[in-house]
Amino acid sequence: MVNNAEEILPKYWYNIIPDLPKPLPPPRDPLGAEFSRIDLLRTILPKEVLRQQLTIERYIKIPDEVRERYLAIGRPTPLLRAKRLEEYLGTPAKIYFKFEGATPTGSHKINTALPQAYFAMEEGVEHVVTETGAGQWGTATALAATMYGMKSTIFMVKISYEQKPMRKSIMQLYGGEVYPSPTDLTEFGKKIRNERPDHPGSLGIAMSEAIEYALNNHLKYLVGSVLDVVILHQSVIGQETMAQLDELGEEPDVLIGCVGGGSNFGGFAFPFIGNGRGKKYVAVASAEIPKFSTGEYKYDFPDSAGLLPLVKMITMGNNYVPPPIYAGGLRYHGAAPSLSLLMKEGIVGWREYNENQIFEAAQIFMRTQGIVPAPESSHAIRAVIEEALEAKKTGRKETIVFNLSGHGLLDLPNYDSMMRRIVKNEQR
Template identity: 80%
Template sequence: MVNKDLIPKYWYNIIPDLPKPLPPPRDPPDAEFSRIELLKKILPREVLRQQFTIERFIKIPEEVRDRYAIIGRPTPLMRAKRLEEYLDTPAKIYFKFEGATPTGSHKINTAIPQAYFAAEEGISHVVTETGAGQWGTAVALAASMYDLSSTIFMVRVSYEQKPMRKTIMELYGGKVYASPTDLTEFGRKILKENPNHPGSLGIAMSEAIEFALNHNFRYLVGSVLDVVLLHQSIIGMEAIAQLDELGEEPDILIGCVGGGSNFGGFTYPFIGAKKGKKYIAVGAAEIPKFSTGKYEYDYPDTAGLLPLVKMITLGKDYVPPPIYAGGLRYHGVAPTLSLLIKEKIVEWREYKEEEIYEAAKIFMKTQGIVPAPESAHAIKAVIDEALKAKTEKERRVIVFNLSGHGLLDLGNYESIRRRVEK
C-alpha cells in the first residue's frame, strides 16, 4: 500500500537558483509569425504558465499526487550492494529506480500533470512525439487516465526496432505512427527528400506540433523545456528524503541525458539544496553533443515551429545515427542543463556502445535488473567513479538515476550482442 504522505507536495524549479539568468526563448529575426505566441495554441494553459514561472516551488495538485500514488510513487531508492562487491569498491552505490513505474520509465512523472492540465481545460485530444517509446507510452497511459484521446509520432527507427512499445501504446488507447509520416506537410516534405528516412526526435516533434495545430488539439512535451524538468523534480525531491532517512549524504550524482529531463529531475533538487560534490551528465558518444555541440540559440524541433532557445546543440537539422538508445537521439540539451554545464557546475561524459553494453551486463548480473540502454550510460559512469574511489581509497556515496528498465529493449541488446561479441 503506497503511503501518499511520502509523495512530495511540491515540484522544484531551478530557474531562480541558477548561477546566472537563463537566456530567454526568442523568436527568430524577421519571423513571419511569433513562435512564442504560437505556444498558446500548442500547450495547455497551465503547462505554458509553469514553463515561464520563476517560482522556486510549485504546489502539486492533489489529483496529480493521487495519480502518482497509483503509478507507484515514491519509487524505490535501492542500494547496489552486489555491484559494490563486484567492483570491490569502498564507495556506496544507490540508485533511484524509475523503471518501477507501470510504463517502465521516469516519463510518466510529467505526462500525468500535463494530461491533467489538458483535461482541466476541457481538451479532449493530446498529441506528442516519442523517440525510444518511453515518453509515448507515458502519454498514452496518462491520457487514458483522464479519458483523453492520444496520437503519438514515433521516430521511425525506434518504431521498427521496438514494435512492442507500439503495442503497449495502442493497448493504452493511443494511435501510433512511424515518423516521418504522410499525415503532415513537414513529414511529406522529408519523405519526398528521402523515402527511407530513419526519422529523428526533432522531425517527430515538428510533426506532432503541426498535427496538433491542424486539429486544434494540444501538444504534450516530453523533455528539454523547463516545465518538464520541473515536473521531473519529483525524482530528486523523493531521493533527498530517502537519503536523509538513511542518514546518507551523496557525494556524486549521475544520470544519462537525451534532452535532459531525467537528469535534471533527479539532480536539480540536490543542486538547489547544495547536496553533492559532483554532478555527471552522461551521453552517447555516437551523438556527440557534449563534446562537439555549440552553445547557441537553436530550435528544439527540426521544422522550427517552437521558439529559439539557447542550448548546447548539434543543430536542428542533425540526423542522429540509428543507435541502440533511441532516447538519446536528440540534437540538443535542455537550456538549464546547458547553462549548468557551461558554468562547470555539471560535468559530462560520453560513452560508446561497447562500453555501455559491458556496464549493462555487469549491472544485470549483480543486481538482476535489465536497464534501459539509455540508463546503462549512467551505470558506466557509476562504475568508473566507483573504481576511481577504489584507486584513491576514498569512501564515497554515489547515487544515480536508473531512468528506465530495458525489458522492451531486448531486441536492441541482441543486436548489440551480435556486433560486440562476434
C-alpha cells in the same frame, strides 16, 4: 528506507530557474520570422503547462488529483543500494540507485505525462498529440491520456518504431494511435520523406510533425523533454531521493544520470544542486551523438522544422540527423536550456560512452543486481562503474547515487542486436 509514501512524495514541484548561477537566456523568435513561435506555444500547450514553463517561482504546488495519481502508480519509487555491484567492483564506495523503472510504464516519463494530461483535461481537451523517441514518453502519454478520458496520437521516431515493436504495442494497448515518423500525415513529414525515403527519423522531426498535426487538427500538444516545465515535474525524483537518503542517514557525494533532452537528469539532480547537496554532478550522453563534446552553446530550435521558439542550449543543430543507435532516447540534437547553462558554468560535468562501453556496463549490472536497465540508463551505469573504480584506486569512501531512469525489458531486441554486432566485431 522511508516507508510512508505520503511523507516522501513531495507536495510541491521544484523549479531551479531562480537558483541558477545567472539568469536563463529567454526563448525568442527568429529575426524576421513570418509568425511568432512564442504565440504558437499559447495555441498548442495547455494554459497551465505554458504558465509553468514561463514561471520563476521556486516551488509550485502539485494538484491533489495529480499527487493521488502519483501515489496510485507507485510513487515514491524505490531507492535501492547496489551492494552486489559494490562487491563485484571491490570498491569502498556506496552505490545507490533511484529505480524509475518501477512505474507502470517502465520509466520516469509518467511523472510529467500525468500533470500535463490533467491540465489538458481541466481545459476540456479531448485529444492530445506528442512525439516519442525510444517510446517511453509515448507510452506515458498514452496511459495518462486514457486515465483522463482523452485520445492520444503519437509520432514515434521511425527507427525506434522498427527496433521496438513492443513499445508500439503497449502504446496501442493503452489507447494511443502510433505513427512512424516521418509520415505522410504532415507537410513537414512529406518533405522529409521526399528528400530521403529511407530516413530513420529523429526526435526533432517527430516533434515538428506532432506540433503541425496539433495545429492542423486543433489539438493540444504535450511535451516530453527539453523544456523546463518537464524538468519541473520530474523534480519529484530528486526530492524523493533526498528524503530517502535522509532516512538512511546518507549524504551523496556524486550524482549521475543519462541525458537525452535532460528531463530525467534534471529531475533527479536539480533538487540536490538547488539545495547545495552533493559535490559532483555528471550528465552522461552517447558517444554516437556527441553533443557534449562537439555541440555549441547557442540559440537553436528544439524541433527540426523550427516551429518552436529558439532557446539557448548545447546543440548539434536542429537539422542534425542522428545515427540509428541502440538507445533511441538519447538521439536528440540538444539539451535542456537550464542543464546547458549549468554545464557551461562548470557546475555539471559530462561524459560520453559508446555502444561497447555501455553494453559491458549493462551486463555487469544485470548479472549483479538482476535488473535489466534501459540502454539509455546503462550510460549512467557506465559512469557509476568508472567512478566506483576510481574510488577503489584512491581509497575514497564516497556515496554515489544515480538515476536508473527506466527498465529495459522492452528493449531486449536492442540488446540482442548489440550482442550480434559485438560478437561479429570480435570475430574480425
